[in-house]
Amino acid sequence: MLGSVFAGIGDGFLLFLIASGLTLIFGVMRILNFSHGGYFMLGGYFVYQAVASGSPISLPLPLFVLAVVGGALAVGVVGIATERLIFRKIYxxxxxxxxxxxxxxxxxxxxxxxxxxxVNPMSVPFPTALGRSIVVGGVRVGTYSIVLIAVGIVVAVGLWALLWRTAFGERARAVAEDRYVCELAGVNTALVSTSVFALGTVLAGLGGALATPLIALTPDVATAFIIEAFAIVIVGGLGSISGAMIAAIGFGVADSLAITYYPPLSGVIFFILMFVVLLVRPQGLVSNARGLA
Amino acid sequence: MKKHRTTFAALAACSLVIAACSSAGTSTGSSSTAPPSQSQGSGSSSAGGGGETSASSASQASTESSGSTASGSGFTGEPLKIGFLDTMTGANGNVGQLALQGAQIAVDQWNAQGGVLGRKIELEVKDEELSPDKTVQHMREFASEGINLVTGFTSSADVLAAKPLAEQNNQLIVTAGTTDTSLTTTQHSKNVYEVAANVHMMNVAAAHLAATEWKDTKVWDGVAYDYLTGHDAWNEFGKLLATANPNAKTGKTAFVPFTATQDTPFINSLLAGNPDPQSSALYFFLFGGGAVQFAKQAHPLDLFKQYKVVAGIGAGEEFSSALGAEGPHIYYVHDYFYQGYDNPVNQAFIDAWKKLPPFQGLNLYGPHEWTYEGYTAMLAYLNAIKTAGSTETDAVRTALSSIEFDSPMGKVKFDPSNILAAPVTVWQCQGDSTAQFGYKCFGAESVGPDVTLAK
Amino acid sequence: MRAVLPERRAGEATVLGFAGPLIAIAVAVIPSVVSGATMFLMEQVLIQILFATSTNFLFGRSHMPSFGQAAFFGTGAYTVALLYSHVPVAALLLLAMAFSAVCSALIAAVSVRTRGIIFANVTLALGQGMYLLAFKTSWVGGENGIPGITAGSLSTRGIWYLTGGVVVAAVAVCWVIYHSPFGVTLQALREDAVRLEFLGVRVGRFRLAAFTLAGAGAGLAGGLFAYTAGIVTPGTMYWTQSGYPILMILVGGMGFFWGPAVGAIGVTLLLNQLSGHPGWDLVILGLVLIGVLLFAPRGLVGLFGSWFGRLSQKGLGVTAGS
Incomplete structure (x- = not known):
């Protein structure tokens, strides 16, 4: 029981990394972004290209960290380019x-x-010292999963601080509430949009980059994760970062428990949960009619 | 509005140009061996809309046949077109493309020797996109182009879609990659032949080893994809195991959905059975990206180290290649491994394969099983045509059912149910950071084809 | 808010009166002039025309962006696949249509409470759930589906006439419904549901009816698909398959009755052309989708409609808040 709950939490945090950027972009731009899965995948391939484009043999931790940060930022650059070229017109x-x-x-x-x-599956090795597991309370847990949980918490706290404790956050929330009034008030809403979009894509890229040791890299990773991420941000409440975190962990744990106790539900539990939550609470778990929450 | 219209027209024009370029770039005689962005083209032939691109036989594999005219090689008749229908795009496009490599190697080798019946052999490549309706459309196209011999195929559903058309239009199908046991049993057709080892044959080989070489194994856990073939495969293995080795029994099983992104709970449920590294074994029926993902998530939890034997059914070295040094020690139970056979046909096949450029970041030491399957399916056709002295469907079918021909695995023939009676090969691969590609393979042995499970 | 322009029924009726006989002649003559493969491709175009046209009741008329229509297409297809050897062709097609309609009514009953993007995702989830059900269920053949479907004693040519006849008749019925008071009310529903509610219109019932209607059309199209392809696999219900009618509606123009049909022809031919080009197929499809949305929001019919005179005046773009 404890083991499956813990595994579910670890899985949930990876989903949260993907969903956080998605819900952030929705909050400010009111756009549910399918291509978020694409940025996630690109983050993974950038890391692959940086560290493993020879033979996947071993990967020193500093190199991996460098590749993850570089990969996430590179995805942000792609994000800014697509925002300027395409999303401006899509809004x-x-x-x-x-x-x-x-x-x-x-x-x-x-x-x-x-x-x-x-389309051949590729992979990136675990960075040294992180491809192991430790036993916590009688449960075997991968060290890398613990790292993911830590990064997820840092991202959540960082986003909260950025949105509620900085001038940038104030502007972003204001634009999310009412773009028109902000424009009248002289806020450079285009710049806010681009920044938020860049931040969202960096988060997607970070998720993809960090996921590389745990997945098989193929182009359809982009679609494999996006459906689950959609379910999470909608159930959590569109635009709500805390809601995304609750939903991500909830889905992760529910899936893990389903596999442990009633395997035929695996893969289906997502849809059932989403359906039930939306019927009871169509606005999602944590919601703000307009804007970020 | 006007400006928009122009932009849109320009965009549309661009798309068309791109499409045209990518097909033009490939119709100029690049063989299946080109890197992905071009090899798609050799696999291209826009359906219905003309622009049919026969993969020309110009290739690195046979230097002298690069000329576009047949005169120098002494071809006497019209070129013979053989249909190659497989999944060339999308998530499983690599399977079709590797099979096409093999088919093209066989075509090039035979063309270098003067073709078959004095005719130059050409492949007519079409993409069935893993879709039954595309399969139907392309089978009808083959029929209207006068192509009665077709090979390729990865998906069993697509063979089932093609079967009624093959019977109706009197076409033959020799499948390269399908492994569904039903194709030669309950869904048997006199127009369909199968080259790859099916799930039943691989199960028999695994159960045979469980009773002989792996007789110390006491408990067999299983992991398989959550689909009918996965469940059927595991259930059949359980029955065969009970017959072959009464001392061994089946234990925990995990059925993983194709869509799973998180495998840890499945891994934990296997670990919960406390497998014993001295006597437990794992039946591993995953392949493609899902197999790699499972292994990645199993690595930190040391799942594979809890088993004395990991028997991979259906996966192959693309699995070890992707995992590199993290790859588990696995016994592949599949149709072919290049190290396992010492004969001139196998040697020529390996030599031709070595001249190909690397494929999509796939690190292989020798030709992949899918390449072998494409190669052997084509060899079956060419030998049957030669024996029959004809390319007519009935004559080729009679020959296919009766001839014995030289394959990379030695002399083989089709059995009465139309499946190739060839051995199943068992070999081992293991991550090894000192090896060139981070893994090494060794210890090939043949099982069958006439293996019987001792009581 | 752009005012709803009066329906220019006369203009469309003229086009229909002109095109109708031409279509009938084309359906009759085609088997004699094209190959079996081309005929099959044209059958698929016809089926997609019906699928897209009925789905447009959800997009162009009422604003109910369903991302799960492939599930109803698949329901119709599986109905035919399971019963083809017991029920005659015409009756079975009606049954397929009816069964899909019932399924979609049930799903509508629970999902019409939601709106917009949430509705899109609920239908996506439900459709995907039905796909998984078909994929995992052994008595519908699991991943291999149900092969060997035959249409009674109909020959290849007979199946062509069946497809052509049924699609022409069904699209004509759609045309009548589209322009009926019911269809116009749906249009108003799209424009301003709140106002309608104040006017005393039972909005929920209209939405339910529209969804059921679209499901029936999808089921009929799916039934025809089963007869033409001879096999039904779970892949017909996969969520990406729900994307194709939407793509067709957008490319053709959702504000026009004939938009989806034009889109179905364009998109099917484009997809056919892209076959066998790994990667490039996706890139070009994506660029076309983005291009249409940005530069031709009223679709091909809207773009070139003015060439055909007044027809273009009745277009209602996809642009929000206009």
């Missing part, structure tokens, strides 16, 4: 049209990855 479309626009972008990113790296 003014209706919610469904913009959803489809970002789906188009997801296809483009996935296709480009397939052209560059092919």
């Amino acid at each position: 003014r479309l209706s919610d469904i049209a913009s959803l489809l626009g970002t789906f188009g972008l997801l296809l483009v990113i996935e296709g480009v990855a397939e052209i560059i790296w092919g």
Whole structure:
């Protein structure tokens, strides 16, 4: 029981890393971004390209950290470029049209990855000292999962501080509440949008980069994670970072318990939970009618 | 609006140009051996819309056949077109592309020797996109192009989609990569032949080893994809095991969904059974990206080290290649391993394979099973045509059912149920940071094809 | 808020009156002039026309962006696959349509409470759930599906006439519904549901009816698909398959009755052209989708509609808040 709960929490934090950027971008731009999965995948391939483009043999920790940070920032650069070129124009479309626009972008990113790296699964080794496990309270836990949980907590606290304790956060929340009034008040809303989008894509890239030791890299990683991430941000409440965290951990634990006690539910539990929560609370667990929460 | 219209038109034009370029770039005789961005092209032939791109036989594998005219090689008849229908794009595109490599090697070798019946052999490559309706469409295209001999195929569902058309239009199918046991049993068709070892054959080989070489194993745990073939495979193995080795029994099982992104709970449920490294064994029926992901998440928890034997059914060295030094010690139970056979056909196959450029970051020491399957399916056709002295469906079918031909695994023939009666090969791979690609493979041995499970 | 322009029924009726006989002649003549493969491709185009046209009741008419329509397409297809040897073709197609309608009514009953993006995701989740159910269930063949479906004694050519006839008839019915008071009310629903509610319209019932109607159309299209392909696999219900009718509606123009049909032709031919180009197929499909949304929000019909005169005037773009 404790073992499955712990495993579920570890899994939930990886999902939270993906979902946090997604819900942040929704909060400010009101756009549910399919291509977020694409940035996640790119983060993974950038790390692969940096550390493993020879033979995957061993990976010193400092090199891995460097590659993860570099990979996440590189994804942010791609994010800024796509925001300027494409998203600026997508914002003014209706919610469904913009959803489809970002789906188009997801296809483009996935296709480009397939052209560059092919579809053969690739992987990045665990950085030295992190490919092990320790026993906590009679439960065997991977050290890397503990690192992921730690990074997830740092990201959550960092986002909270950024949004509620800085001038930038104040502007971002104001734009999320009412973009029009902000423009009248002289706020550079375009700059705020670009910054938030860059931050969101960096988080996606970070998630993908950190996920590399735990997944098989293929172009369809982009779609494999996005459906779960959507479920999380919607159940958590669109625009709510704390809601995304609760939902991510909830899904992770529920999936883990399902596999342990009733395996036929694995893979289906996501949809059942999402369905039930939305029927009871269509606005999601933590919600703010407009803006970030 | 006007400006937008122009931009859109330009965008559309660009797309068309890109499409045209990518197909034009490939119709100029690049063989299946080109890197991914081009090899797709050799696998291209836009359906219905013309622009059919026969993968020309110009290739690195046979230097003298690079000329576009057949005159120098002494071809006497019209080129013979053989259909190659497989998944060339999307998540499983690598399977079709590796099989095409093999088919192209066989075609090049035979063309260098004057073709078959004096005719130059050409592959007509189509992409079935793992979709039954695309399969139907392309089978009908083959029929209207007068192509009656078709190979390729990875998905069993797509063979089932093609079967009625093959029977209706009198076409033959020799599948390269399908492993579903039902294709030659309950869904048997006199128009369908199967080259790859099916799940039943691999299960028999694994159970045979569980009773002989691995007779110390007491408990077999299982992990398989959560689909019918996965459940059926595990259930059949359990029955075979009970017959072969009454001292061994089955233990915990984990059925992993194809869509899973988190495998830790499955790994924990296997570990909860406390497998004994001295006597437990793991039946591992995962392949592709899902197998690699499972192994990655199992690595920190030392799952594989809890087992004396890990028997990989269906996976191959793409698994060890992706994992490198982290790769577990695994016994692959599959149709072919290049080190296992010492004969001229195998040697020629390996030599031709070595001339190909690396494929999509796949680190291999020798040709992959999927390449072998594409190669052997084509050899089956070419030998049957030669024996029959004809390319007519009925004559080729008669020959396919009766001839014995030289394959990389020695002399083989199709059994009465139309599956190739070839041995199953068992070999070992293991992560090794001192090896060139971070893993090494060794210890190949043949099981079968006529293995019977001792009571 | 752009005012709803009066329906230009006369203009469309003229086009239909002109195009109708042409279509009928084309359906009759085609088997004699094209190859079996081309005929199959055209059957798939026809099926997609029906699928996209009925899905447009959710997009172009009422604003119910369903991302799970492939599940109903699949329901119709599986109905035919399970019963083809027991029920005659015409009756089975009606049954497939009815069964899909019932399924979609049930799903609508629970999902119409939500709106917009949430609705899109609830339908996506439900559709994906049905896909997993088909994939895991052994009596519908699991991952291999149900092969060997035949349409009674109909030949290849007979199946073509069946497909052509059913699609033409079903699209004509859609046309009538689209322009009926019911269809116009749905349009108003899209424009301003709140106002309608104040006017005393039972909005929930109209949404339920629209969803059921779209499900019925999808089921009929799926039933035809089963007969033409001869096999049904769970892949027909996968969520990406729900994306194709939406793509077709957007490419053709969701504000026009004929938009989805034009889109179905364009997209099916484009996909066919992209076959066999790994990576590039996705890139080009994505660029087309983005291009249409940004530069031709009213779709191909909206873009070139003015060439056909007044037809273009009735377009209602996808742009929000206009």
